[in-house]
Amino acid sequence: MAGASAHAPGRHAVTTPGDVLPPIRIMRRIAALADLLGEGSAADHLRQSVRELTLAVEQGMGVAPAVERVMSSVRQLHGEQRAGRRRHAREGQVAAERLLNTVQQELLAALQRSGHI
Numbered sequence: 001m002a003g004a005s006a007h008a009p010g011r012h013a014v015t016t017p018g019d020v021l022p023p024i025r026i027m028r029r030i031a032a033l034a035d036l037l038g039e040g041s042a043a044d045h046l047r048q049s050v051r052e053l054t055l056a057v058e059q060g061m062g063v064a065p066a067v068e069r070v071m072s073s074v075r076q077l078h079g080e081q082r083a084g085r086r087r088h089a090r091e092g093q094v095a096a097e098r099l100l101n102t103v104q105q106e107l108l109a110a111l112q113r114s115g116h117i
Contacts (some may be wrong), residue, residue, distance in 0.1 A: 015114065025109040027054050030070070033099050034077075042080050046073035046099070063116045067108070074103050 018050045031050045037043040053066035074096075081096035 023057055023107060023114055023116065024054060026107045026110050027057075030074075030099060030102055030107065032094050034103065036095050037077070040080075042073065046070070046077055049073045053074040057111075057114075057116055062113060067111065067117060070103060070107070074099050 004054045027050050031039060031047055034043050034046045034050070049066065049072075050067040053070050055061075056066045078100050080097040081093040108117070
């Protein structure tokens with residue numbers, strides 16, 4: 001019986017703890033990318049927003065408000081980087097682009113697949 005459940009990881013008829021892992025892994029990567037940006041209000045806000053989203057996913061709460069805060073934080077950070085207001089504009093801009101792509105292309109899809117949004 002234990003062997004049968006080990007062979008069905010690709011099925012997602014219901015949300016299981018295994019479904020939660022991909023979004024959390026992506027959120028950890030987003031937090032790590034934000035850490036590369038160092039200190040600053042936009043980066044700090046993003047890290048806080050990711051923590052709130054992680055908590056919402058882990059607790060099975062509604063994630064829509066937390067997702068919007070993450071998106072808003074990434075957009076703010078991306079805009080700040082594009083405006084060149086940060087000391088390490090080139091590295092920061094690359095990290096901000098990666099953050100934006102990760103949130104838009106990976107995190108949202110993972111949250112949808114797992115039934116969170």
